[in-house]
Amino acid sequence: MTDQIREQLSALLDGELPRDEMGLLMRRLDKDPELRRAFGSYALIGEALRAPGGRIAAPSFAARVSAAIGDAPAIAEKTSTARPAAAVPLQQQAALWKRPIVRTALAAGAAVTAVLLFRPDGTPVAQREVTPANSFAMSASPTPAQTQRLAGYLVAHSQFSTPMVRRNVLSSLLAADPGITRVSHEMGEAP
Amino acid sequence: MQAMQNFPPSDESMKSREPGDEDAGLPAGAEQSDLELVRRAQQNERGAFDLLVLKYQHKVIKLVARLLRDPAEAEDVAQEAFVKAYRALGSFRGDSAFYTWLYRIAVNTARNSIASRQRRPLDYEVELSESEQNNVASRLKHDDTPEATVLSEEIRQTVNEAIGQLPEDLRTAIVLREIEGLSYEEIATAMDCPVGTVRSRIFRAREAIDRALKPLLD
Numbered sequence: 552m553t554d555q556i557r558e559q560l561s562a563l564l565d566g567e568l569p570r571d572e573m574g575l576l577m578r579r580l581d582k583d584p585e586l587r588r589a590f591g592s593y594a595l596i597g598e599a600l601r602a603p604g605g606r607i608a609a610p611s612f613a614a615r616v617s618a619a620i621g622d623a624p625a626i627a628e629k630t631s632t633a634r635p636a637a638a639v640p641l642q643q644q645a646a647l648w649k650r651p652i653v654r655t656a657l658a659a660g661a662a663v664t665a666v667l668l669f670r671p672d673g674t675p676v677a678q679r680e681v682t683p684a685n686s687f688a689m690s691a692s693p694t695p696a697q698t699q700r701l702a703g704y705l706v707a708h709s710q711f712s713t714p715m716v717r718r719n720v721l722s723s724l725l726a727a728d729p730g731i732t733r734v735s736h737e738m739g740e741a742p
Numbered sequence: 743m744q745a746m747q748n749f750p751p752s753d754e755s756m757k758s759r760e761p762g763d764e765d766a767g768l769p770a771g772a773e774q775s776d777l778e779l780v781r782r783a784q785q786n787e788r789g790a791f792d793l794l795v796l797k798y799q800h801k802v803i804k805l806v807a808r809l810l811r812d813p814a815e816a817e818d819v820a821q822e823a824f825v826k827a828y829r830a831l832g833s834f835r836g837d838s839a840f841y842t843w844l845y846r847i848a849v850n851t852a853r854n855s856i857a858s859r860q861r862r863p864l865d866y867e868v869e870l871s872e873s874e875q876n877n878v879a880s881r882l883k884h885d886d887t888p889e890a891t892v893l894s895e896e897i898r899q900t901v902n903e904a905i906g907q908l909p910e911d912l913r914t915a916i917v918l919r920e921i922e923g924l925s926y927e928e929i930a931t932a933m934d935c936p937v938g939t940v941r942s943r944i945f946r947a948r949e950a951i952d953r954a955l956k957p958l959l960d
Contacts, residue, residue, distance in 0.1 A: 557949065561941070563775060563793075565771065566772030566773065567771050568775065570778065577782065580792075581788075587796065591796040592952045595955070597920045600920045602804065604898065605808075606816055607800045607893065608817065612803070612817060613792060613796050613799055616824045617788075620788075620824075620825055
């Protein structure tokens with residue numbers, strides 16, 4: 552039985568082993584260091600016959616290569632660019648926070664959260680009665696004071712918007728409250 | 743002794759091998775076998791890559807030792823080349839033979855090693871007496887380390903002696919395979935015997951030589 556396996560090993564070295572015999576032999580090789588040693592020895596015999604002289608590998612060379620490779624998968628380089636976010640090392644995660652685009656996105660997210668969580672009068676949403684129809688009606692018809700505060704907020708922050716967005720926001724506010732016209736003129740915007 | 747009516751083989755059977763080709767001596771089957779091992783290694787079957795290392799370690803070390811000015815570094819550089827090859831294995835598509843690809847990696851690794859050594863400050867030279875210098879010079883002929891030279895010579899002698907003691911049919915089979923680079927089918931034609939017999943003869947020849955080599959390598 553052992554001779555049969557070693558004969559397969561010899562044929563494998565010569566590229567003469569049928570493919571269907573390869574799988575089982577590979578599994579045996581994984582478990583049997585003596586088989587691996589024999590394969591190395593067969594290769595050395597060929598090398599000594601074909602190209603005598605020169606350096607040869609130390610008996611421990613293949614083991615050292617294997618140890619140097621460790622448990623890294625062979626396709627590590629190929630997949631490194633497609634690494635999932637969860638696998639990003641902590642140092643790289645920290646670097647991400649420093650990027651301007653990430654900081655801007657976080658600031659925008661915080662602003663949206665603030666707008667959604669707080670009513671114009673400063674009362675947290677959590678303290679409101681859970682009556683969706685009622686709350687919708689309230690937001691649809693704010694008091695003049697609320698409208699004025701909201702308009703002031705939007706105008707003050709309009710410098711960060713594109714001209715088209717500013718125009719759309721101001722147009723809708725003007726339609727809701729003509730008293731805002733004065734503010735928009737001060738900002739140099741056409742009504 | 744077996745009849746060898748078809749020996750030497752016709753030129754036609756040797757057409758696929760070009761002189762100077764790094765893969766000369768390997769039949770097409772060996773390339774296919776390498777590609778199969780690479781495919782398995784790409785699927786993270788580590789044993790497959792270990793076999794490729796065992797198969798090509800001596801070839802790569804000889805190549806690197808020829809390129810480096812300091813052959814004592816050959817094993818370290820060869821090791822680095824194999825590690826690089828393993829890590830880049832995902833990009834190997836099989837457009838060339840595996841050894842041709844590995845050869846390029848080994849040459850580049852050796853070049854990088856030479857370049858980085860040239861950037862390093864010079865080591866202080868140890869002063870030797872005249873007799874010591876002569877002794878070292880004589881042992882370092884062929885730019886090799888003394889241990890490597892001695893071992894290599896012992897292996898060559900042992901292999902040749904073991905081959906000389908083989909029965910004629912085993913000796914012919916192993917020589918046709920290893921030195922002439924014939925496939926099993928070509929050897930079967932040359933020796934007028936079935937391919938299975940060739941496979942068995944080559945194996946038995948290797949086993950006999952391996953038994954002679956074992957005390958040397960243990």
